[in-house]
Amino acid sequence: QLQLSGPGLVKPSETLSLTCNVSGYSVRRTNAYWGWVRQPPGKAFEWLGRIYYTGSTEYNPSLRGRLTISVDASANEFSLKLASVTAADTAIYYCVRPLRGAVLQDWGKGTTVTVSS
């Protein structure tokens, strides 16, 4: 089970921070991937990035280096930090557990993030 937490409102140019707590599964389990996707209003889902149980990461190039995904094994959770947000980052954000790195079997309940001053 994935439980997402974080602010619903972020000011432009600030950093969005979201955390996904994992229960029933270790974030360090061999071959586990963890990831983030979002859905802007009226648009398709967008794949943001993923982190492997080893800590290696892959990010969507469209985010131009603004995204950092990390794991906190002691808390059994993983996090997203998106820097320099703009209105274009307004979306419903989801944390996910992608099987084989890409098949989104498990989803956390989405959280709406609005970027506005």
Place this chain on the structure above:
Amino acid sequence: EVVLTQSPDTLSVFPGENITLSCRASHTVHTNLIWYQHKPGETPTLLIYGASTRATGVPARFSGSGSGTEFTLTISSLQSEDFAVYFCQQYNHGPWTFGVGTKVEIK
């Protein structure tokens, strides 16, 4: 990146009907395609991966087919709980990309 185009945008049908939804890729994705079901206020549900493999617990009335750039999701004898948005995702080329979805509504 690979662009996924879904059609139609909306499909109005009666319960009990059979329907076919389309997902077309701008470049070949082989069979690395997934279908999800998304109901308002809920998280998406994985239906099909590998273009045609049903996920655990998915009823047999859902079937996927296709390869390369053309894919279909067929739902036989539509049930009331099947009215939702269906969207596809490719995982052949990074970054993974998604279609906008087809809304299946009650006629």
